[in-house]
Amino acid sequence: MPKVSPEYRDERRAHIMAAARRCFVRDGFHETSMQDLVREAGMSSGAVYRYFDSKDAVILAIAEENLDEVVTLVRESVEHGRRGVGAALAAALEFVAARHADDGFGxxxxxxxxxxxxxPALAARLRQSFDVAGRTLAETAGAGTATRTGLAPEDLANVLLCVLPGYLLQVTLREGEALKGIPDAVRTLWPIDTDTPPSSTS
Known part of the structure; x- marks a missing residue:
């Protein structure tokens, strides 16, 4: 039997997860069975169970992928010179909006x-990912935020993390032009140069 490459395994796993996303968006978690996922993926039961031993395992994998993508995007925004918390979060909002249009991310x-x-396993993973995202945003805010607002960077990060779920809710349930200005509004509210104190006008 030929050896299966890691790339092939990753592709098959991604294929199964894409099929699961379609099923979950169409029918919900509880109305979707493993056999539904097997049929949607066009694979044998044995092939699917080789990658995921249960529906809960598929749900957890999808949640981890979604959260990891958003956290990675925020971190990369910081590392590539987009220093402001607004710029980092706005990039994440634009990403999730595009992904929702493609595969129902929201x-x-x-x-x-x-x-x-x-x-409980899924709840723990969500808490962990929010903690990572919060630390990334707090590092982005830095000392300049405390100088400008009197807020601790961690507190501002938690406020920003309230924005993302609200935006996902709106992207999922609302349509039209109303949502398009939100990323730019976030950039304006939390500008790029967070490390520079405001100039004195006195």
Whole structure:
């Protein structure tokens, strides 16, 4: 039997997860069975179970991928010179809006948050990812935020993390022009140069 490459395994795993996303967005988590996922993926049961031993494992994998992508994007925005918390968060908002248009990213997020109420492993993973995102945003805010506002960077980070779920909810449930200005509004509210104190006019 020929050896299967890591790239092939990654592709098959991604294929199964894409099929699961379609099923979950269309029918919800609880109305979707593993056999539904097997049919949607066009694979044998054995092939699917080789990658995921349960529906909960698929849900957790999708949640981890979604969260990791957003956290990575925020971190890369910081590392590539987009120093402001607004710039980093706005990039994340634009990313999730584009992803939602492609594969229902926002709908999956809402389903995952609901599922976390009954799934302790999923809830723990969500908390961990929010903690990582919070630390990244706090590092982005830096000392300049405290100088400007009197807020601790960690407190501002937690406020910003309230923006993302609200935006995902709106992207999922609302349509039209109303949402397009939100990333730019975030950039304006939390500008790029967070490390420079405001100039004195006295």
């Amino acid at each position: 709908a999956i997020a809402l389903l995952v948050w609901s599922e976390a109420l009954r799934n």
